[in-house]
Amino acid sequence: MNMPDSILEEKTGVVEGQPPWRRFASDFCESRLAVAGLTIFVLIALSAIFAPWITPQDPYDLMQIDILDGRLPPGSVSGEMTYLLGTDDQGRDMLSGIFYGLRTSLSVGAASTLIALFLGGSVGLIAAYFGGRVDTIIMRVADLQLSFPAILIALILVSILGQGVDKIIIALVGVQWAYYARTIRGTALVERRREYIEAATCLALSHRRIVFRHLLPNCTPPLIVVGTVQVAHAIALEATLSFLGIGIPITEPSLGLLIKNGFDYMLSGDYWISFYPGIALLITIVSINLVGDQLRDVLNPRLQR
Amino acid sequence: MAETLLTAQGLEVHFPIKKGVLSRTVGHVFAVDGVDFHLKQGETLGIVGESGCGKTTAGMAVMGLTPVTGGTISFQGRDISSFGRRDWQRYRRTIQLIFQDPYSSLNPRMTVNQILADPMDVHGVFTGAERKKRIAYLLEAVGLSPEQGRRYPHEFSGGQRQRIGIARALALGPSIIIGDEPVSALDVSIQAQIINLLLALKEEFDLSLIIISHDLAVIEYLCDRIMVMYLGKIIEQAPYRPLYHAPKHPYTRALLAAAPVADPGREKQRIILTGDVPSPINPPSGCRFHTRCPHRMAICDTEEPRFQPAGEQHLVACHLYPEHPLE
Numbered sequence: 001m002n003m004p005d006s007i008l009e010e011k012t013g014v015v016e017g018q019p020p021w022r023r024f025a026s027d028f029c030e031s032r033l034a035v036a037g038l039t040i041f042v043l044i045a046l047s048a049i050f051a052p053w054i055t056p057q058d059p060y061d062l063m064q065i066d067i068l069d070g071r072l073p074p075g076s077v078s079g080e081m082t083y084l085l086g087t088d089d090q091g092r093d094m095l096s097g098i099f100y101g102l103r104t105s106l107s108v109g110a111a112s113t114l115i116a117l118f119l120g121g122s123v124g125l126i127a128a129y130f131g132g133r134v135d136t137i138i139m140r141v142a143d144l145q146l147s148f149p150a151i152l153i154a155l156i157l158v159s160i161l162g163q164g165v166d167k168i169i170i171a172l173v174g175v176q177w178a179y180y181a182r183t184i185r186g187t188a189l190v191e192r193r194r195e196y197i198e199a200a201t202c203l204a205l206s207h208r209r210i211v212f213r214h215l216l217p218n219c220t221p222p223l224i225v226v227g228t229v230q231v232a233h234a235i236a237l238e239a240t241l242s243f244l245g246i247g248i249p250i251t252e253p254s255l256g257l258l259i260k261n262g263f264d265y266m267l268s269g270d271y272w273i274s275f276y277p278g279i280a281l282l283i284t285i286v287s288i289n290l291v292g293d294q295l296r297d298v299l300n301p302r303l304q305r
Numbered sequence: 306m307a308e309t310l311l312t313a314q315g316l317e318v319h320f321p322i323k324k325g326v327l328s329r330t331v332g333h334v335f336a337v338d339g340v341d342f343h344l345k346q347g348e349t350l351g352i353v354g355e356s357g358c359g360k361t362t363a364g365m366a367v368m369g370l371t372p373v374t375g376g377t378i379s380f381q382g383r384d385i386s387s388f389g390r391r392d393w394q395r396y397r398r399t400i401q402l403i404f405q406d407p408y409s410s411l412n413p414r415m416t417v418n419q420i421l422a423d424p425m426d427v428h429g430v431f432t433g434a435e436r437k438k439r440i441a442y443l444l445e446a447v448g449l450s451p452e453q454g455r456r457y458p459h460e461f462s463g464g465q466r467q468r469i470g471i472a473r474a475l476a477l478g479p480s481i482i483i484g485d486e487p488v489s490a491l492d493v494s495i496q497a498q499i500i501n502l503l504l505a506l507k508e509e510f511d512l513s514l515i516i517i518s519h520d521l522a523v524i525e526y527l528c529d530r531i532m533v534m535y536l537g538k539i540i541e542q543a544p545y546r547p548l549y550h551a552p553k554h555p556y557t558r559a560l561l562a563a564a565p566v567a568d569p570g571r572e573k574q575r576i577i578l579t580g581d582v583p584s585p586i587n588p589p590s591g592c593r594f595h596t597r598c599p600h601r602m603a604i605c606d607t608e609e610p611r612f613q614p615a616g617e618q619h620l621v622a623c624h625l626y627p628e629h630p631l632e
Contacts, residue, residue, distance in 0.1 A: 195410035199473065202368055203424040204397035213423070217414040 027298045037290025044284055048102040055096035056081060060251070065091045071270050086272040088261055094272060097258055098280045104254040105284070108165060109235035112172035117227050119173065120180025125219070127181065128188035129211050139185065142178035150175045154237055155246070163249050168241065172234050183226045187219040221299035228292035232285045239281055255281045310381060310481060310513055311344040311367065311400075317375030318362050322586065335585050336362040338537035339376065344481065349507065349514040351528030351545070353521060353560070357582060359537040360517045364483050367515070368402055369393065398428055401474035405486040407466035411458040417444070417469055418454040424476045443472040446509065447502060464495035471502065475510060483515045488523055500526055521564040525549055530618075533557050536585055536593040543619040553621040553631065556594050592624065600625055 029035055047054065057064050069078050069091035076083045085094035127138040145153065157171035191197065192215060200210045235255075241247030242256030243263075250257065255277045262273025318337040321330040337359040344350050352360045365371040367378055369385060378385045380396060388396060404410035411420060421440045425431045431439040441451035447468040458466055467487070474482055484503065488496040500523060507514060516527050524531055525545060532542040533554065541554040552558045559576040578597045583589050589596050595605035604624050613626040625631060 195404040195406055196412040198370060199402070199404060199410055199470075200412075200423075201370060202397060202402045203427065203473075203477070204394050205423070205427050209427065214412050214415075218412070 024298060028294055031294045031297075034290050034294030037287040037294070040283060041287040041291060044102060044280075044287065045106060047099050048106045051096075051099040051103050055093070055099045057093040057096045059092035059097045059100060065093075067091045071265065071273070073270075074272050074276075085276045086270075088258075088273045089265065094258075094276050097253070098255070098277050101253055101255040101258050101277060102280060102284065104165070104248060104252050105235050105238060105256070105281070108168055108172070108238050108248070108254065109231050112169045112176065112234045112238075113227055113231045115169065116173040116176035116230070117180050117223065120177035121184050121216075121223060123177070124181035124184035125188055125211055125216060128185045129192060129207070129215060135185075138181065142181045145175075145178045146182070150233075150237060151240060154241055155244075158241060158246050163246065165248060165252060168238060168247050171241075172237060175237065176230055176234065179226055179230060180223065183222050184219050187222050188215055191215055191218045225292060225296040225299055228288060228295055232288040232292070235281070235288075236285055255284075307346040307348065308381075309343050309345050311378070313340060313342050313363075313367070313376065313378045315376035316340040316363065316366060316373065316378060318359070318366050318371055319374045332586055335537050335588055337366065338588070340534075340537070340539050342532055342539065342542070344513055344515060346480075347511070347513055348530060349516060349528045351524035351531040352515065352517045352534060353519065353524050353531060354534035355519060355560075355582060357585065358534040359585070360519075360534050361485055363534070364402070364485050364515065364517050367483060368400065369396070394428065398430075398477040399479050400481040400483065401477070401479040403467075403470055403474050403482060403484040403487045406490050407463050407470055408490075410470050411466055411473075413458055416455055416457055417449075417472075420458075420469065420473055421454070421476050424473070428477055430477065439476075443475055446475065446506065447472045448498075463491055464498060467491060467495075467499055468502065471499075471506070475506065478510070480511070481513045481515070483517070485517045486519070487516065489518065489520060496523065503527065521561065533560065536583065536588050538593055538622070540594065540623070541619075541621045543616070543621075547616050547619050551616070553615045553619065553626060554594075554623050555598050555600050555625075555631070558631070592622075600631070 052058065059065065066078075067090060069081075069083070069087050070089045072078060072083050072087040072091075074084060074086040074094075076086065081093065083093050083095070085098070087093055088097065123138050127135040153175050154171045157174050158167060161167040161170060197210060197214060200214050205214075238247055238254060239256030239259070242254050243260045245260060248254045248257060253261075258277035259274045259281070262270070262275070262277070265273055316337055317335075317339055319333040319335055322332045322334060323329065324331045340359075340363060342350065342352075352363065354360050362371060366373050373386065380400070383392075385392075385396065415423070418440055421443060422436060425436055425439070440454060444451050444454055449465065449468055449472070453461075453465075458469065461469065467490075471487075487503065488499050491499060503514065503516075504527065506512065514527070516524060518524050528545055530542065530544050531548045532539045533548075533556065534540070535556050541548070541552070541557045543553075548557065549561065552561055555576075556578075559578050562574060562576040576599065578599075580597045583593070583596055591607045592598070592605040592610050595601050598605065602624055608624070610622045610624045612620040612622050615621045615626050615630070
């Protein structure tokens with residue numbers, strides 16, 4: 001075929017090939033605060049994952065704890081053990097307790113977020129893609145749910161379901177799904193009006209393929225941002241429920257439960273039993289939020305440089 | 306005589322206007338209101354008109370992207386409303402669309418190779434090693450290099466993206482391509498390249514084209530036969546030479562007079578229409594153009610004009626013909 005002019009085709013506007021993830025990574029690293037947040041979060045996550053191997057004591061092995069070591073202040077030495085952060089009323093090392101607590105808190109937070117992301121994301125996508133009555137029904141249910149305070153919904157769900165890690169996860173999913181549904185619906189409504197979706201329809205692609213291969217990948221950025229922030233929310237909510245004593249059973253204490261345990265001793269001067277788990281919770285949530293904020297800036301198309 | 310591929314008869318697309326909580330239908334937008342046309346093998350048909358005249362909707366109806374409220378569209382003699390799932394699959398392999406906006410018509414998360422492979426995947430054609438060859442062939446056919454297939458759409462310029470869109474339309478080996486304003490979003494210098502590309506591809510792939518555009522120059526360059534639409538109706542159709550050199554309908558004349566000509570010395574007679582295009586929700590009675598027509602007669606207000614022959618293959622819907630032809 002004879003097309004000499006294609007050689008002269010505009011050279012401008014061609015961005016040299018840089019994989020999208022690398023540009024994303026370099027944009028993310030522009031904020032030192034976010035990098036610090038990410039580093040801290042990774043350290044926290046690692047210490048939670050490897051808690052059984054790195055803690056000086058297994059706080060739930062009755063052979064290893066001695067009730068006589070109860071409520072030792074931070075830095076006390078008893079036998080071979082040095083209690084850097086003190087002990088609780090049962091004589092358990094607070095540092096080990098916090099690592100184990102993080103394990104529970106993080107896994108509950110992550111599991112509930114992933115499940116809620118999947119469920120909420122699916123119904124939100126379906127609502128946006130099919131529109132009409134399906135959309136109305138799904139989104140009105142989401143609105144209804146969002147009009148109640150999250151803690152109230154969680155309390156009701158837990159009181160119906162009972163205690164247990166799995167029940168708490170279900171309750172947190174019940175609270176969170178609507179955020180994802182709403183977020184993804186908003187994005188998907190914009191994306192589905194674009195011509196590449198119409199082109200996919202013209203090519204006789206199935207609904208499933210259009211939704212999952214064309215629509216979903218273009219709706220993920222806001223979902224990632226909301227997901228990150230919601231992990232922090234989930235962890236805080238779980239801590240609140242545990243603090244109220246209706247969350248995680250006492251056999252698998254989370255940070256919230258540790259705080260609750262120490263609360264009784266706060267006024268008698270044994271601040272550390274509540275204080276250090278509280279600090280751990282704070283650092284976790286702040287670091288996740290720092291990452292989330294930067295993700296929002298990097299993934300926001302309106303701020304794209 | 307060449308085989309007729311596509312026929313539309315009395316095609317109507319009316320969009321309901323819904324209001325209130327109960328979504329009551331309070332009226333209709335008469336986007337396309339009784340349109341007849343046909344497309345022959347190897348022909349390029351142009352549909353021209355100002356924005357809002359229903360030309361895009363007509364294209365969408367042919368693609369099955371918008372519900373048809375009246376009339377029929379038939380492909381090789383079969384009514385497309387009677388198509389089952391399998392027929393639709395086959396139909397969409399033979400008829401494809403090129404979109405106006407090359408920036409939103411390509412999925413930004415897929416590489417060019419993936420964009421081209423996607424339809425082949427779904428239709429189960431060109432599998433294995435053959436697919437790679439086919440993609441390379443398509444990219445070369447539209448003037449890109451096969452190495453560029455690994456890139457994402459944002460790495461290309463507008464003209465190159467439009468080439469990718471054309472390659473995607475060709476992926477399944479269609480016989481009809483509908484171009485909905487295929488070059489309007491591009492710079493003028495690149496428009497020419499894309500138009501030449503379309504002409505070359507038409508030969509190479511043995512295509513029949515329907516080009517929808519508001520740009521008379523584009524239509525003139527590409528099309529064998531042209532239909533002029535106004536407010537959901539076709540008011541004139543003719544092969545391109547008589548349409549451009551001896552337009553009959555007052556609207557076509559005004560349209561052609563308004564198009565810029567690249568010749569500063571040429572004396573031009575300007576026809577300035579008064580008023581705006583009436584709303585397609587409440588179209589005028591009789592001839593739809595009568596509210597703005599400089600040659601309006603009494604009959605125009607009440608009676609809808611029928612097509613009158615006005616030359617070889619030249620049809621015009623206007624009460625001036627045949628009794629009072631314009632000079």
